[in-house]
Amino acid sequence: MSIRRLPSELINRIAAGEVVERPASALKELIENGLDAGAGAVSIRLSAGGLDRIEVADDGSGMTPADMRLALERHATSKLPDDAIEAVTSFGFRGEALPSIASVSRLTLESRVRGAEGWRTKIDHGVAEEEGPAALPPGTRVRVEALFDKVPARRKFLRSARAEYAACLDVVKRLAMARPDVAFALEHDGRTILSLHPAEPPKRVAELLSHELDRHGLGIDCVRNGIRLTGVVSLPTFNRGMADQQYLFVNSRPVKDRLLVGSLRAAYRDLLARDRHPVAALFVEVPTDEVDINVHPAKTEVRFRDPAAVRGLIVGGLRTALDEAGHRSVARDQFAQPAAWQVEPVEPAEPRLWSGPASDSAGARAVVADLSMDFLPQGRASIADPVAPSEPAYPLGIARGQVAATYIVAEAADGLVIVDQHAAHERLVLERMRAATRGHEVARQALLVPDVVEMEETDCDRIEDAAADLLRLGLEIDRFGPTSILVRAVPAALGKTDVSGLLNDLAAELSELGTALSLGEKLDHVAATIACHGSVRAGRVLSVAEMNALLREIEVTPHSGQCNHGRPTWVKLGHGEIEKLFGRR
Ligand SMILES: Nc1ncnc2c1ncn2[C@@H]1O[C@H](COP(=O)(O)OP(=O)(O)OP(=O)(O)O)[C@@H](O)[C@H]1O
Ligand SMILES: [Mg+2]
Known part of the structure; x- marks a missing residue:
């Protein structure tokens, strides 16, 4: 030819x-x-x-x-x-x-x-x-x-x-x-x-993004090494099933760059489930000679001369902002509006759950018993009897009981608090493990008889490669033949756990993370997976002391407003809202 x-x-x-x-x-x-x-x-x-x-x-x-x-x-x-x-x-x-x-x-x-x-x-x-x-x-x-x-x-x-x-x-x-x-x-x-019409950047972004971001968004503005990052991102609890509302710009050019998308994802790591996505509009400004835009005919991808600096700025900047937003959660903001609450007359079927001899499940009995020996400060009518200044004020209040062996109901000075015990506990375990990894190794619990877990060879390889990191998190493993792993000890925080399920989840996690993340970030991911296995399941009856301990720990733990999957861990109904529900206001 x-x-x-x-x-x-x-x-x-x-x-x-x-x-x-x-x-x-x-x-x-x-x-x-x-x-x-x-x-x-x-x-x-x-x-x-x-x-x-x-x-x-x-x-x-x-x-x-x-x-x-x-x-x-x-x-x-x-x-x-x-x-x-x-x-x-x-x-x-x-x-x-x-x-x-x-x-x-x-x-x-x-x-x-x-x-x-x-x-x-x-x-x-x-x-x-x-x-x-x-x-x-x-x-x-x-x-x-x-x-x-x-x-x-x-x-x-x-x-x-x-x-x-x-x-x-x-x-x-x-x-x-x-x-x-x-x-x-x-x-x-x-x-x-x-x-x-022509507008200032924040106003234009607000006009084009979900309006709810007014209430559930965080403004970002930070500079590092001559690179500037501005824009708005959603609180973790305001998330979406698709990554379709992520608008990223480099020097005012819209891009769909993998590095930027990955950095955004990494900033929300362990604040969101893998299949949930934050809403974001982020503007990166770098000197023009620090970035190459001639990479792709459609110009939607760029190459940075120093990708690590850009990634560090995004992950660090967002993380700081999210840390400062601390305990804010969408659910709490939403419930400032009584419309979000069920105001329909209660169905007759529901009160029956609460009263009469029918409600004699073990759970209900246990709670009642605990309440009767209530050793806690008798500050029931906090409003009529305000807490003395010397006493600690508990934002999440004092536990009053447990509903469906899943939710803790507590009374705070300014309203009624409902806590999802599983979600909250999972978060606490993770934050505890994180704190521990920053200092020393996590406490281990040796297994009397080591567990042998059978897995695919590639999965075993991944776990084996990560053995040193896993040990820092309290998981002690050895390779045991081509397709099996021997588990000698688990993190003490986990208690009794399904070791095989945990290892399989970890292998999946490691394969997904690949080599994209730094060691510290990977550790964090792995800690989140372990935490999920170790938390108080919904359906476990808690004593009042346990409930109060949980409330106190939530109050002092960072990021405790949402679970590791971005759902709120607790909601508060203020006295004003309660009064509105009953038409008193
Ligand atoms: N709307 C417009 N107003 C004025 N000049 C225009 C307009 N559209 C195109 N041009 C002129 O035509 C030229 C060719 O446009 P074209 O889009 O093909 O290429 P380009 O914009 O230079 O590069 P690219 O292919 O990267 O878009 C431009 O360089 C510009 O001078
Ligand atoms: Mg053109």
Whole structure:
């Protein structure tokens, strides 16, 4: 077969394969061009999720007819005047977006430089069709129709109009957050979706993120080694099943960079379950020579010269903010609103659980017995009889009983507290193990007869490799043949535990973490897995003394407002709320 030079049309179509994957990617390129042209306002109109039509109009510099012809040629750009890709601050620089889009659609480009006449040129799948004068305000208007109509392979992979629309909306949101100083308008199938005026960054972000972040968000602003991190992240208890509300920016460029996503994840490690995700908008600012944006044709990935510094800033900065937010939890904030409580009249079936001889389960009896020998301060009516200043004030109050052998009910000076005992205890065990790993080794409990756990060879290898770390956490193991591990001791905090289940979970954990995390971070992860195995299960009856001990420990333990999976560990119903429930206020 002989080698031939490809015709430019075909070259463009091949490039389009990389740059224009779906309507949303074409839309992204067009908006970026408008922003690069210095637009103060960008307005977007879509039909059928961009499958039928994408239209982007800006009030930027506009182009002369000669520039319009050049703009449609491959590798023609106005954005690299001195060949310095390292120093580029515009969104574009490759000079291939317009010709690529034009090669796989019917494209109409209209533009007008201030003080001159407007011009229009039409391209049908890479072939110039017609050009001539056009009436439009200064700026540029691009219309893309019949995208991929002649590229059946690509058309086949497109999703429904609804899914393509969602991707387009995501693109608009990201760019609107990147440039809060620019007005954005978005219309889909004739319906106005967004209409954003220029605003300060926090306000723009707030307009585009879940409104609940007003109450459940944490502002971030920190600087380290010349790198700045700003933005907002959600409290761990305000989380989502998908990582779809994470907006990350490097020098005002929206990115979906693995390092940044991973750092965000790491900051929430052990505050969230693996399948839950925080909401975040984070802006990283680094000197332009510290980051390479020419990594990927769509420019959504970047390379940092010092990735560890960026990662350290994100993990450290977020962690500090989350630590300071300490005990705040969504549930508590929510319950400031009585609407979140059940106000319907109680069903007759429910009171029966509480009264009469039917409720003689062992659990209920045990609690009643404990209450009768109540040795605690008799500060029952805290309001009428305020705690003397010398006595400690307990924010979580004094335990009054246990419900369903799962929840502790306590009376605080300012209201009623309900604690999920399993969630709370799991958190406490983890924080205890963490504190211990910072100092010395965790206390071990030797097994009288070592346990042999059978596992896949690769899993055994992982566990064996981590043996030294596991020992610091109180788990003493030895390799015992290719597919088994001998467990000699477990962390004392665990008590009686399912050793095989624990080892299997740890192997899964280690395989997922891979080599991505530092040793300290890995230890923390592993500690969380161990803690989960060691906590007081729901359904265990606790004595009043045990309950109070738990309450006191929650009060002094960091991060105790949520369990290791991001659920709240306790909620408080204030006196005001109780009164509202009964219509007294
Ligand atoms: N909306 C616009 N307003 C003014 N000039 C524009 C506009 N869109 C494109 N141009 C001009 O056309 C040129 C080519 O645009 P194109 O998007 O193909 O490449 P680019 O933006 O330079 O680089 P990239 O391929 O990385 O996007 C730009 O460099 C710019 O000079
Ligand atoms: Mg461009």
